[in-house]
Amino acid sequence: MIRTVISDLGRVVLWFDNAIFLRKLADGAGKPFEDVKAAVHGDLELLRRFDAGAVTPCAFFERVTGLVGADISYEAFFEMYNDIFSLNAPAVDLLASVKAAGCKTLLLSNTDPERFAFVRRRFPEVLFFDHYVLSYELKLLKPDPAIYLAAARLADTSPRECVFIDDMEENVKGAVDAGLVGIHYMPTTDLAAELKKLGLRF
Numbered sequence: 001m002i003r004t005v006i007s008d009l010g011r012v013v014l015w016f017d018n019a020i021f022l023r024k025l026a027d028g029a030g031k032p033f034e035d036v037k038a039a040v041h042g043d044l045e046l047l048r049r050f051d052a053g054a055v056t057p058c059a060f061f062e063r064v065t066g067l068v069g070a071d072i073s074y075e076a077f078f079e080m081y082n083d084i085f086s087l088n089a090p091a092v093d094l095l096a097s098v099k100a101a102g103c104k105t106l107l108l109s110n111t112d113p114e115r116f117a118f119v120r121r122r123f124p125e126v127l128f129f130d131h132y133v134l135s136y137e138l139k140l141l142k143p144d145p146a147i148y149l150a151a152a153r154l155a156d157t158s159p160r161e162c163v164f165i166d167d168m169e170e171n172v173k174g175a176v177d178a179g180l181v182g183i184h185y186m187p188t189t190d191l192a193a194e195l196k197k198l199g200l201r202f
Helices: 018-029 033-041 044-051 057-068 074-082 089-100 113-122 145-154 169-177 191-197
Strands: 004-007 014-016 085-087 104-109 131-134 162-166 181-184
Touching (some): 004 145, 018 057, 018 074, 033 057, 044 057, 057 074, 057 113, 074 113, 085 113, 089 104, 104 145, 145 162, 162 169, 181 191
Parallel strands (some): 004 104, 004 162, 104 131, 162 181
Antiparallel strands (some): 014 085
């Protein structure tokens, strides 16, 4: 019996496209897009460390602008960096219905303080979850099993009574390895049908 639904943020609740940021950054730096993309993607560990709460926003700003040679302000940088999201209204409405039917709902995301603060400001309609499990706060990243178990504890639910929804197979596998049920979400996924297969009624 599933009692708790745990959802990823990016490409489930909100669509996002990091290329939007990279194009704006390239324009701000006066550099070719492909050069900026290669420079930023050449240090993906920096992005992971930012999501894990191991790098401050100031240090992240300095490192990325240094990598691409961009002379832009802190405020302008994070305006570019954050504004990459759009609402996945059907998924939001569905998850809100699941909560309204009496099921616990949690949001679990690999994210950083700047982007999540932006989401709170720009998309208040997604802030209906019972709890928020954020990588930068817990200093844990998916697919580490510990982050899924932390979510289950926060929900006061056993892992086997939780379903986790994510767009990345490796993250779903991490949840399943931790004892949760997993749903790999894609744009073509009938999420309502998948949840109803698990016995949820909403």
